[in-house]
Amino acid sequence: MASAAYDIAVIGAGPAGMAAALYARIKRLETVVISKDVGGQMLYGPAIGNYLGFEAIPSAELIMRMRTQMEAHGPTVVEGNAATKVERKGRGFIVSAGHDTYQVKAVIIATGKVPRRLGVPGERELVGKGVTYCTTCDGPLFKGKQVAVVGSGMSAIYAALHLLRIASHVFLLSDYALMGEPHLIGDLGKAANVTVIESAQVTSINGDGKVESVTIHYGDDTQEIKVDGVFVETGWKPVSDLIRGLKLNKDQEIVIDKSHMTSVPGVFAAGDVTMVAEKQILIAASEGARSAMQAFRWLLDNRRL
Ligand SMILES: Cc1cc2nc3c(=O)[nH]c(=O)nc-3n(C[C@H](O)[C@H](O)[C@H](O)COP(=O)(O)OP(=O)(O)OC[C@H]3O[C@@H](n4cnc5c(N)ncnc54)[C@H](O)[C@@H]3O)c2cc1C
Numbered sequence: 001m002a003s004a005a006y007d008i009a010v011i012g013a014g015p016a017g018m019a020a021a022l023y024a025r026i027k028r029l030e031t032v033v034i035s036k037d038v039g040g041q042m043l044y045g046p047a048i049g050n051y052l053g054f055e056a057i058p059s060a061e062l063i064m065r066m067r068t069q070m071e072a073h074g075p076t077v078v079e080g081n082a083a084t085k086v087e088r089k090g091r092g093f094i095v096s097a098g099h100d101t102y103q104v105k106a107v108i109i110a111t112g113k114v115p116r117r118l119g120v121p122g123e124r125e126l127v128g129k130g131v132t133y134c135t136t137c138d139g140p141l142f143k144g145k146q147v148a149v150v151g152s153g154m155s156a157i158y159a160a161l162h163l164l165r166i167a168s169h170v171f172l173l174s175d176y177a178l179m180g181e182p183h184l185i186g187d188l189g190k191a192a193n194v195t196v197i198e199s200a201q202v203t204s205i206n207g208d209g210k211v212e213s214v215t216i217h218y219g220d221d222t223q224e225i226k227v228d229g230v231f232v233e234t235g236w237k238p239v240s241d242l243i244r245g246l247k248l249n250k251d252q253e254i255v256i257d258k259s260h261m262t263s264v265p266g267v268f269a270a271g272d273v274t275m276v277a278e279k280q281i282l283i284a285a286s287e288g289a290r291s292a293m294q295a296f297r298w299l300l301d302n303r304r305l
Helices: 015-026 040-044 059-072 135-142 154-163 182-190 281-301
Strands: 003-013 031-038 076-079 083-089 092-097 100-109 113-115 146-150 169-174 194-198 201-206 213-218 221-226 229-232 236-238 267-269
Touching: 003 015, 003 076, 003 083, 003 092, 003 281, 015 031, 015 040, 015 059, 015 100, 015 281, 031 040, 031 059, 031 100, 040 059, 040 135, 083 100, 100 281, 135 154, 135 229, 146 154, 154 169, 154 182, 169 213, 182 194, 267 281
Parallel strands: 003 031, 003 100, 031 076, 100 267, 146 169, 146 229, 169 194
Antiparallel strands: 083 092, 092 100, 113 236, 201 213, 213 221
């Protein structure tokens, strides 16, 4: 168990967190970045076509460029560790991550969003063994195989339209009527290798070491469908539960004011985890930068430096 003191902790190293850390270091704040991974949601797609300065760039390269620039300014980067708790202590905060704790004067939460899980038996055990949350990343692995897409919104519809070009057969399992562009739903209806089952509740994902089938419940019927892959496309949720007392909106996003301060003084937030509309890399990065500059001002104004 280790303990260390810094001016500021940035939690999360997606574009918001990396930009926040870069700007915190530009302001000469002693900075620790604690993140499960470096890249965040950018890890889920192959390429980015709308980041200013690059007409199109592989995601891995954009992540590497952001990371190199951030690290050149010298923050401490704790990668592969999840922050579990942020607590007030005296005039600052204690951030816990695994067995380690970090004593800091301010915090920037840049934890973004994670895919919603189905929460059914077999899902957790078979992640990476046929259960996936990223069609763009993992779709090509299922060439010629039978797959299920679970979800009822546009991301599920796009996933099925993508996979029907790769897989031998796609089962689109929707717990409600599909919600999306009628012409795209129509395209699914016309595809010979797609079966849409509405009002289907997935009750388990089955397999010994790899996905072999899904069990669904619809009407009074229970059915087991043989598949090699399950693409969970049920949306994303913000990671906004690290600190008690944070004001959230109805979508569980962190409410911030115009200086990126949350309802807890000294705790700032940036990127997809906040209520700011439009979730994009460019927007998250600029918000991360702004949150660090505002945190610096707050630390000065409140005589914490
Ligand atoms: C498949 C896909 C394709 C996309 N394509 C584009 C695109 O082409 N162009 C575009 O502009 N946007 C795109 N987006 C959206 C864009 O990726 C996000 O808006 C952006 O990444 C948000 O950045 P963020 O830093 O706020 O959060 P995230 O990228 O979600 O990063 C959050 C970070 O916090 C870490 N974290 C979470 N919880 C903890 C914890 N408890 N402790 C420590 N670390 C934690 C995560 O591991 C991650 O590193 C895409 C998103 C997806 C899913």
